[in-house]
Amino acid sequence: NLALNLLVSLRYPGGSANHYARVKVPMVKGIAPRFLNIDDSNIYVKLEDVVSNNLDLLFPGMEITSCELFRATRNAVVEMEEEEADDLLAMIETELRDRHFAPIVRLQVEQDMNPTHRGMLAAELGLDEAADVFGVESMMAMRDLFTIAGLDFPELHDPPHKPVEHTRLVHDSRNIFHIIRDRGALLLQHPYESFTTSVERFLRTASEDPKVLAIKMTLYRTSEDSAIVESLVNASRNGKQVAVLVELKARFDEAANIRWARRMEQAGIHVTYGVIGLKTHSKVILVVRKDYNGLRRYAHIGTGNYHAGTAHLYCDLGMLTCDEEIAKDLTELFNYLTGYSPPPRYRKILTSPYTLKKALIEKIDREIKNHSKAAPGLIQFKMNALEDVDITRALYRASRAGVKVDLIVRDTCRLRPGLPGLTESTQVIGVTGRFLEHARIYYFRNKGNEEYFIGSADLMKRNLESRVEVVTPVEDAKLRQELRLIIDVQLSSRKHVWEMQSDGSYIERKDTSSKKTLSPQETFIQLAQKRMAAASKHQQAKLRQKLLNHFHNRLKNN
Structure with missing residues (x-):
């Protein structure tokens, strides 16, 4: 072969x-x-x-x-x-x-x-x-x-890139669970921010913290010398209840996942292989900890695999949180994945194959209903692929109704922008660079009551109907600002951005500025470094707002 x-x-x-x-x-x-x-x-x-x-x-x-x-x-x-x-x-x-x-x-x-x-x-x-x-x-x-x-x-190479530590973690040596509990959710942006000092630290701390009682996790792909698996094994040896859902059908990683499954089983970890007929593609960790005031659950929900290698090469997002309702949702999700409970109804998260597709179509239709000249609708999706017929048709309906639709799609896109009377209010772009764009963001203006979601699912039939996917709302205002910055930077950039034409072809944007401009990925590298420098001077909030205003104005002037 x-x-x-x-x-x-x-x-x-x-x-x-x-x-x-x-x-x-x-x-x-x-x-x-x-x-x-x-x-x-x-x-x-x-x-x-x-x-x-x-x-x-x-x-x-x-x-x-x-x-x-x-x-x-x-x-x-x-x-x-x-x-x-x-x-x-x-x-x-x-x-x-x-x-x-x-x-x-x-x-x-x-x-x-x-x-x-x-x-x-x-x-x-x-x-x-x-x-x-x-x-x-x-x-x-x-x-x-x-x-x-x-x-x-x-x-002939790009300058060497070294991820910086997350600004909320770099100067805080406390237990990471205390940081999340006391200061709120964190948004992680890989590869600009370190996977090792955030996600791996989260799991390593869970394996060693005597107050942690249980760890549950989905594992789709991981690296050859996986610190993730070592932390899970260490947790089991330390007497914690550890349950891991290993997706044996992760194509071309089947043999590696079989080896990891056996290694974890030998360490006493409860290993399951998911739901019959579905691939488990979600990226989720749930930690149960005995806090000072009772049991509290902490979670990581991401767009990328728990793989240190690809975390250096793929642009992905993750959220560390102890939101009570999200934690309850994930508890019920793991009960479904590792047991025989029926698919539950969730409070906040959206999951495939049961609620995500229906919810997205309903939100698109709501945007159409709410759209007016006084309060124009806006839908912005960033993803790897748009292939699902029903979602595509819903977006066509939205665009025909006048809702502005911005799509940032790395790969396949079934919707064509700029068709007279149909998609004149739609733009589709693709972003290229040294890293692979892999994150998923779903945004709805919702008449001013904005909604942001991140998660593992692309808008493909297989993701929405044949896989277990998890998409979570992002509700913290500061984290939303970070997502808004990602969207605005990519939509407004002139370098390494390709625009789809009405015939399905792509034309690279031309930079007409006399000043040296940065690509989206170069911008995010620079922003991460600026944040790190500002964090030591306690100026991060001012910097975030300044950057947000700059790129928002640039987008309006495009």
């Missing part, structure tokens, strides 16, 4: 009949990399080029008539009968072994491959040449270019 192969056409000297051989390009990590360095210089040669130019060593005495590169992709999506499984973990392990022999769903070939060879390969692999075979003009397996991107040329 995804291996690079050479289709070699050859014949015996003086013969006329062609024979064919398949040669697998022998990439072995640390031994035979994709790019071979020539004499410790800055010159690299692709391994397949080396092999193809030395085929006479593999086929001595034969006449090589052609050599063409191809690779096959096997199906990684296997429908499993979970309800009939006695052991889901064993079923996943079997599926992983079977994946090596799964049906081929795509064949990539060189663009100029001989048409006869192309058809022959398709027939041999049981593929429809017209539908399943794709000519590739550029290099195949382009992810291997990370080797080249990692070369030490400082002048």
Whole structure:
């Protein structure tokens, strides 16, 4: 699966009949990399080029008539009968072994491959040449270019980035639960703010704090040397009740998650694998602690995985809170995920597959109903993808009614802006940069009674109907200001921002300013550093308001 192969056409000297051989390009990590360095210089040669130019060593005495590169992709999506499984973990392990022999769903070939060879390969692999075979003009397996991107040329790289500590945590050495309890919820912005000194600190403290009684958590993906798992194991050893829902069906991380599940089970952790028929994609930690005035629950709800590696590369949000109603909601959510209780009705959080989609459509329709010239409606969503048909239709209705719709979408977007009489009040942009935009924010003006939400769900059918997702309201005024700043910066920026046109194509915004401008991500790096400097001088509130006014005015003038 995804291996690079050479289709070699050859014949015996003086013969006329062609024979064919398949040669697998022998990439072995640390031994035979994709790019071979020539004499410790800055010159690299692709391994397949080396092999193809030395085929006479593999086929001595034969006449090589052609050599063409191809690779096959096997199906990684296997429908499993979970309800009939006695052991889901064993079923996943079997599926992983079977994946090596799964049906081929795509064949990539060189663009100029001989048409006869192309058809022959398709027939041999049981593929429809017209539908399943794709000519590739550029290099195949382009992810291997990370080797080249990692070369030490400082002048060609972005400046090194080091996340700063959250300003509420950096100068406060108290127990993190005391900080949350006494000073209110915290909004975490990764990778600008450190994952290690916030989320990992939260869980590490929970594992060591003698007043913590229980920890519950969902785990979709985590890093190879996971401090998250070590904290959970440590908590169990310290006598705390620990329950972790591990999603075994996290695609391409199944094997790693099986290893972590077994490691945690051996440490006495109660490990479950979620709800039959649903993937658990939510990012939630719930901690039960015996405070001075009784039991109190603390929570982290995020948009990104509990993965220290991606926390350095993905733009994600998280909230640390001890809000009583959110904590009650999460308690009932975990009872549903780890037991047999029916799906509950929640007080504040929105969840898939039961309440989120319906709630979002109702809020869009409410914005339409409330819209007027005196109080214009406004919907602003930031997400990875807009694919769900019902949500898309609701947004079309809103735009046609005159509601302003701003969408910041990294990937697929089914809605087209700028269509006369339909989406003239809608804009769709995409933000690029050194980090992957991964956060989800959902905002409704709601006639002045504004609503902000963050969470794990994209607006895709699979997220809204086939996964367990959690989206939480953000109610603290200061945290809302931070979210408003994120939205305004991205909507107003001229650098590394692409605007969708009415035909679905994208055009990059042009910076017409004579001054040097920053991209959204460069802006957030700078803001995080300014916040850190201001925190030591107790000027953060003034700085936040000043920045908010600046970007809000810039957005109005665009």
